[in-house]
Amino acid sequence: MLHPHREESAYSSGAAAARAPQSSMLDIDFAQVSDTGRSRDHNEDYVGCVTPDSDARVRSHGWLFSLADGVGGHDCGEVASREAVETMLTGFRKAPGGEPLSGLLTRLVQAANIRVYEAGRAASPGGTSMATTIVACAIRFDRAVIAHVGDSRCYLIRRGHAKQLTRDHTVVNDQLRLGILSAREAADHQNKHLLSRSVGADLFVNVDVTDTQILPGDALLLCCDGFHGAVPEAQIGNIVNNMEDAKAAAHKLVQLANELDGSDNISVQLVRIRNVERMGMYRGRPYKLR
Amino acid sequence: MSQPVTGETLDHYEIEKLVARSGMASIFRARDLDSGRTVAIKFPHPEMEADPVTFDRFKREQDIGIALDHPGVMKVFTDAKRTGRYMVMEWVDGRLLRQIISEQKKFSPERAVNILIQVLEALEYIHTHGVVHRDLKPENIMLDDHDGIKLIDFGIAGKEGSRRLTFAKLSQVMGTPDYISPEQVKGRRGDGRADIYAMGVMLYEMLTGATPFKGPNAFAIMNDRLLNNPIPPREIDPSITPQLQEIIYRAIERDPKNRYAHAREFAWDLQHQDQVGVADRAELKDWHKRKSPLLRKILFYLMIAAIPIVVFGLLLWVARH
Numbered sequence: 001m002l003h004p005h006r007e008e009s010a011y012s013s014g015a016a017a018a019r020a021p022q023s024s025m026l027d028i029d030f031a032q033v034s035d036t037g038r039s040r041d042h043n044e045d046y047v048g049c050v051t052p053d054s055d056a057r058v059r060s061h062g063w064l065f066s067l068a069d070g071v072g073g074h075d076c077g078e079v080a081s082r083e084a085v086e087t088m089l090t091g092f093r094k095a096p097g098g099e100p101l102s103g104l105l106t107r108l109v110q111a112a113n114i115r116v117y118e119a120g121r122a123a124s125p126g127g128t129s130m131a132t133t134i135v136a137c138a139i140r141f142d143r144a145v146i147a148h149v150g151d152s153r154c155y156l157i158r159r160g161h162a163k164q165l166t167r168d169h170t171v172v173n174d175q176l177r178l179g180i181l182s183a184r185e186a187a188d189h190q191n192k193h194l195l196s197r198s199v200g201a202d203l204f205v206n207v208d209v210t211d212t213q214i215l216p217g218d219a220l221l222l223c224c225d226g227f228h229g230a231v232p233e234a235q236i237g238n239i240v241n242n243m244e245d246a247k248a249a250a251h252k253l254v255q256l257a258n259e260l261d262g263s264d265n266i267s268v269q270l271v272r273i274r275n276v277e278r279m280g281m282y283r284g285r286p287y288k289l290r
Numbered sequence: 291m292s293q294p295v296t297g298e299t300l301d302h303y304e305i306e307k308l309v310a311r312s313g314m315a316s317i318f319r320a321r322d323l324d325s326g327r328t329v330a331i332k333f334p335h336p337e338m339e340a341d342p343v344t345f346d347r348f349k350r351e352q353d354i355g356i357a358l359d360h361p362g363v364m365k366v367f368t369d370a371k372r373t374g375r376y377m378v379m380e381w382v383d384g385r386l387l388r389q390i391i392s393e394q395k396k397f398s399p400e401r402a403v404n405i406l407i408q409v410l411e412a413l414e415y416i417h418t419h420g421v422v423h424r425d426l427k428p429e430n431i432m433l434d435d436h437d438g439i440k441l442i443d444f445g446i447a448g449k450e451g452s453r454r455l456t457f458a459k460l461s462q463v464m465g466t467p468d469y470i471s472p473e474q475v476k477g478r479r480g481d482g483r484a485d486i487y488a489m490g491v492m493l494y495e496m497l498t499g500a501t502p503f504k505g506p507n508a509f510a511i512m513n514d515r516l517l518n519n520p521i522p523p524r525e526i527d528p529s530i531t532p533q534l535q536e537i538i539y540r541a542i543e544r545d546p547k548n549r550y551a552h553a554r555e556f557a558w559d560l561q562h563q564d565q566v567g568v569a570d571r572a573e574l575k576d577w578h579k580r581k582s583p584l585l586r587k588i589l590f591y592l593m594i595a596a597i598p599i600v601v602f603g604l605l606l607w608v609a610r611h
Contacts, residue, residue, distance in 0.1 A: 171509065172477065179586050180513050182474060189477025196509070 025058055026141060027275040030065070031250035037226060038262030044070035044077035045224050047266035048085045050092050059277075060097030060284075062140030064089065065269045069133045069152050069224040071198060076123060076130035082131045083119050084112040084199050092138070101138045102209045105147035109134060109199065109207045113149075116200025131198040135166060135222050137269075141286060144220055144278035146210045149199050153228050156212060157219040160241035164235040165210050169197035193225065219246075220271040221253075226264030230257040246272045293333060301372055303331060314348065319381060322411065328381040329367070352377045354421055354444040362412030364432070366441045379526055382440050387492075390426035395499040396527070398511050399534060402496035403439065408439045409489060410557040416441070417482040417553060424480055426488035427469045428495070436609075467508040470499045472544045475512050483546040490541025497534070498526040502542065515544070517581045519573040533566040539573060 032273045052066040068084045070077025086287025091108040111261070112134060120130040146154045149166040167173065171194045175181040186192065199205055214220070219240045231253065243249035250270040257266045278289040293316060294305045309330070310317040311458060316333045336350050355366025355377070362580040365380040387405070391397075397405075409431060416423065423430070432440040465474050472486035474480045494502045502520030505511035523530045523538055537559050543549040550556040559566050561595070 174509070175475075175513065178513070178584075179590070180516055185476050190479055191477060 007051060024277055025275065026062065028139065028140065028273055029246045030269065030271045031247040032269040033234055033250045033254045034267040035254050037265050038182055038258055042078065044079035044263045046085045047239050047267050047269055048089050050089050054246040061095065062138055064092040064136065064138045065222055065271060066134065066136040067152055067222045067224060067267055067269055069129045078169055079119060080116045080132035080200050083115050084134050087112040087115045088136055101140060101145035102211055103122060105136055105138055105145055106207045106209055109136065109147050109149060110205065113199045113205040117203055122199055128283050131200040137220055137222055141279040142214055144212050144214045147207050149197050149205055149207055150195050151225050153223055155236060157221060157223040157240045158238055160237045162237040165212060167208065171196050186208060202236045214273050214276055216273055216275050218273045222269040224265065224267045226266040227257045229267055230261035246270050301311060303329065330379045330381050331550055332379060333375040334375060351444045356380065357596065358371060358419060358421065360412055360415040362408055362439055362441060363416060366439045378566055382432050382434065384432045384434040386429055387431040387433055390433060391428050391495065397496040399497060399530065405437055406489060406493055407441060407557050407560050410553040412439065412441050413485055413553040422480065422482050423485050425465050426485050427466045427494060467511040472515050473546055475516060483549045483551065486541055486550050486553060489556065490538055493541065494520065494523060494538050497530055498546050518575040521577055522574050532568045533563040536566055536568045
């Protein structure tokens with residue numbers, strides 16, 4: 001089942017509850033919101049997800065959430081983000097069951113990169129005119145695998161504390177990591193939005209992949225820079241912790257980002273983990289843990 | 291709006307020839323049918339018109355060009371009768387300084403100083419009119435047959451970065467990695483002293499045949515100026531006088547406070563080199579010590595690791611005494 005969205009203010013939510021999952025299976029509740037913001041006249045973000053339609057699919061594929069924030073003039077950013085997310089969703093649906101998620105996500109981001117690169121070359125023969133950031137999260141059993149390029153982020157919210165799982169691919173962040181800039185200089189940098197990596201800028205892209213264990217009660221938040229540039233981590237943790245309903249929490253987060261800034265498009269995907277299936281691995285094969 | 295072709299008449303300009311084509315625009319030589327003079331017409335590419343960042347750059351260049359009137363700055367003409375988005379500039383017979391450097395590699399000190407003094411005079415004029423170029427490089431300086439100069443391309447002169455861009459547009463928002471000032475690398479906008487730094491780099495390049503900071507990519511070149519000192523010009527070419535070397539070092543000081551504050555001071559030193567005092571600079575002694583961000587990081591972690599060892603050692607020493 002696909003849930004792609006980019007509307008002026010699009011909300012969508014879902015839960016595995018409708019499928020009446022087995023008590024020992026991975027079970028999640030999610031909501032995704034993409035909002036144009038208060039200043040922009042169009043939305044260059046795009047969000048989408050693939051939800052499994054059977055218990056077998058929960059175990060063979062799991063869920064995929066993907067969020068992209070387009071870069072480029074005119075309508076190029078919109079095209080880039082849509083192409084990237086749609087390529088990932090289609091690839092995930094067609095992927096063979098049981099494929100390791102870290103390898104699968106890397107392959108899908110590469111495919112999205114080539115798709116956007118080709119679209120950019122077609123739109124502007126002299127060079128690429130479009131690019132996008134992307135963050136994607138695939139969840140299966142008790143693992144969440146996050147792949148990202150650019151400055152869209154993924155947070156893990158555990159017991160009210162938000163922890164950033166991704167590292168922004170910006171020139172300023174790279175300089176900060178190398179010790180060339182201090183944290184204060186980085187915060188005041190006038191080109192802090194200059195991306196060091198993006199999807200579609202070159203024929204190949206270096207993808208960062210993070211694998212993390214998830215626990216019942218955890219939440220994962222995928223968001224664009226229009227959101228994380230406005231809302232501090234502490235407030236993200238508070239809101240997600242205090243609001244049980246994923247849709248209400250996602251709505252509240254976007255509303256807060258609009259109140260605090262709203263100068264950019266704002267998109268979030270909030271995934272609340274209700275239950276997990278504890279699995280171990282032996283020689284590359286999963287086995288159930290008690 | 292589609293690109294004009296040779297022989298076509300655009301408003302009251304007859305297009306004669308396509309003379310240059312860059313990523314942003316095409317430049318044509320044209321004849322003004324009203325006045326009969328030859329002009330240069332800069333015509334943005336249609337896809338560039340769709341990109342707000344590059345189109346802003348084009349518009350800014352036009353506004354600044356119209357406001358400035360100096361023999362060392364390419365004149366941009368206003369034209370109320372113009373029906374399309376293009377820029378009309380004075381026609382300059384000449385070549386880019388970049389082309390000349392590529393061909394000749396090194397200039398004689400007299401020629402380099404003569405070119406630099408003219409550029410500094412133009413810079414002094416634009417700085418007193420509140421404009422900072424911020425992207426000075428040999429590609430933006432034209433020379434005629436008698437080494438007369440014209441500054442061109444004020445694209446990022448008024449730029450305040452805020453939009454998110456990909457790394458490919460680094461030069462468009464921050465400046466060209468070889469000539470960018472340290473304060474611009476650190477994310478500050480940079481004032482007139484950023485232009486003076488770029489001129490110091492250019493003087494170094496004209497005298498030695500190479501730019502002072504190196505690296506495998508634009509990111510590394512940009513950061514190298516914050517970590518290392520360049521090879522002293524006199525190490526490359528001993529015929530360069532200590533005074534001229536001192537002037538280069540004064541222009542490329544890492545901290546803008548220690549740099550020439552005005553282009554006229556830089557020009558004065560170049561005109562009166564015999565009165566320049568030569569400082570005993572640390573840069574002349576430790577230039578061969580190369581620092582890398584990775585090495586700095588390793589040293590940092592080694593220091594952190596050494597703290598408990600030192601504390602344990604002290605406690606042991608106290609216990610034994």
